[in-house]
Amino acid sequence: MELTLTGPIEAFIQRQVAQGYKDADEVARQAFLRWMSEESETPPNIQTRLDEAAAGRFIPGDRSNIQRIIAAA
Numbered sequence: 001m002e003l004t005l006t007g008p009i010e011a012f013i014q015r016q017v018a019q020g021y022k023d024a025d026e027v028a029r030q031a032f033l034r035w036m037s038e039e040s041e042t043p044p045n046i047q048t049r050l051d052e053a054a055a056g057r058f059i060p061g062d063r064s065n066i067q068r069i070i071a072a073a
Helices: 007-018 024-039 046-055 063-072
Strands: none
Touching (some): 007 024
C-alpha cells in the first residue's frame, strides 16, 4: 500500500522521528493504532443513529423525553 502525505503530516512525522521514534513507519503505525482505538470508543448506538440520520430514516425525538432519558442514565 502506498500513502501520500500532506506537507504538515510529513513534517510531523519527521519531527517525531527526530524526537526518538524508530522511523516514519513506526510513527504512522502508532498514529493509526491511536486513531483506531479512539474510533472504537464511540458510545453504543451512536454509529447506528448516525447511519440512520445519514440514510434519512432518523426520527427526531420529543424534547419532553429528555428528563426520562436523564433519569434512565
